[in-house]
Amino acid sequence: MSTNSTAAPQGRIGVVGLGAMGRGMAGSLRRAGYEVHVCDVRAEAAQAFAAEGGVACATPAELAARCEVVVSVVVNAAQTEAVLFGEGGAAAAMQPGSLFVMCSTVDPNVSIALEARLEAMGLLYLDAPISGGAARAAAGQMTMMTAGRPQAYAKAGGSLEAMAAQVYRLGDRAGNGSKVKIINQLLAGVHIAAAAEAMALGLREGVDAAALYEVITHSAGNSWMFENRMAHVLAADYTPLSAVDIFVKDLGLVLDTARASKFPLPLASTAHQMFMQASTAGFGREDDAAVIKIFPGITLPQRP
Template identity: 85%
Template sequence: MRHIGLIGLGAMGLGMAQSLRRAGHHVHVHDVRAQACSAFAADGGNACASPAEVAAACDIVVSVVVNAAQTEQVLFGDNGAAAAMRPGSLFVMCSTVDPNWSAALEDRLAQQGLLYLDAPISGGAAKAASGQMTMMTAGRPQAYAKADGVLEAMAAKVYRLGDRAGNGSKVKIINQLLAGVHIAAAAEAMALGLREGVDAVALYEVITHSAGNSWMFENRMAHVLAGDYTPLSAVDIFVKDLGLVLDTARATKFPLPLSATAHQMFMQASAAGHGREDDSAVIKIFPGITLPGDGS
């Protein structure tokens, strides 16, 4: 039983904290939403008022925030974790970020005597809650030694992709390339079916039992059929993530035509006011269709 800190109780972070507690660890949490911390504490966790308070209680801190800017705030902002972490402590970064930024963060923390794992995650809220998600990790051997057993408490698959930070984030943005393109393609296919007057439920049933199916079609188009755009992963997440994909490729002049098109589709949905809706709301950019649950 170890004292593990987790910062960011969103769709993924809450499930990860629950998995750590289920594995027998003492879990100390912080989130900008005080009620999220209080709810976790009511079930047996430990609520902390700041990242620094989490870091002072733990020698492993897991960060599950949205992006690099929020990670910077967690570490180096007011009451940040970095200043409160003891030498030899480990910071596990689970956000989708620029791989070069992640590699640089490893060096910055090493200068303070801190260990670092580049450890983006995938699988969605349900897999996070059941401890069945995937972690794409890279870091120094000492960081893995410190994390022994902790990563496995949160994830069914923990891939070790290198002995320096960066490769975990590279593999994650490639995953996001596929995820974003698949969601955009699924939305386009469903939109065409609706425009052509095909019954949406019948179309979904046929495609999910045919060669054209994908995990994203099956998962996200179920949201469309339900008319439920509650954000498990928002449109703006793919504005960010596909932007990272394109930035990475642009640095070496590598063409990504499908990624660029999908990025523009998510940008269009965000510009139309759907940025905080579920990423399946990218289907709302298509004209002349009536979506399930939409009386218009």
């Protein structure tokens, strides 16, 4: 089921992680009227948000002590574990009945285990990975794939709709949100890899890159990822909005999930190897469009 209604703001909410997505989500919550408390490993990021009207906290524990809803927007399962249970972690500071909203892309089994662990502490949990990129996060227009107890949704109130244009409710226990997210990542990773392969072939064959981009984006072979990521290649701008290493991780999660049930994923496997090759070649922290750099014998567009 999808919902895109907006409920009335309900007081304080905390956001841990002010990266490309979290910063935009915190801004969306503030615009919706919430008192937004933030925390980031980069203290200057939290202070910058506080200067715009938020409240900076030094640790997840400090944030969790002040907020009954904590939204975690960090990179992976290890960072999520640290936010909850590390030094200065949120879990021990959360009041009974408070809600932890987990927005990272993780193994679905990790999310299921986190729900059980927090339930044992009297805390609510929402499996809520996100998609859409930094611009959509900043505009409150991203997609959120959620699963959790009815009590967790009730506690969230209108905060999910304040952050996302589409909030999909995919089950009454954690797991399905993360499963749908990694399927989305399978497609995203394969589409980026295929886009890079197509552009690389065009360059190898001497086709003008800008002309190829124009034709493909107005033809049946286009994809959202081709249109978005190959624009980075044309601009020779590999500033990491989403890095190569994110897809090393995310396609790895896809393959781990499929391997558990012996389900073949030939395209995802190939795309994963391409991102692995790009990372090993030194491009891991560049934009994921840098996967095109693995192709030999091509001259990529250069900055003017």
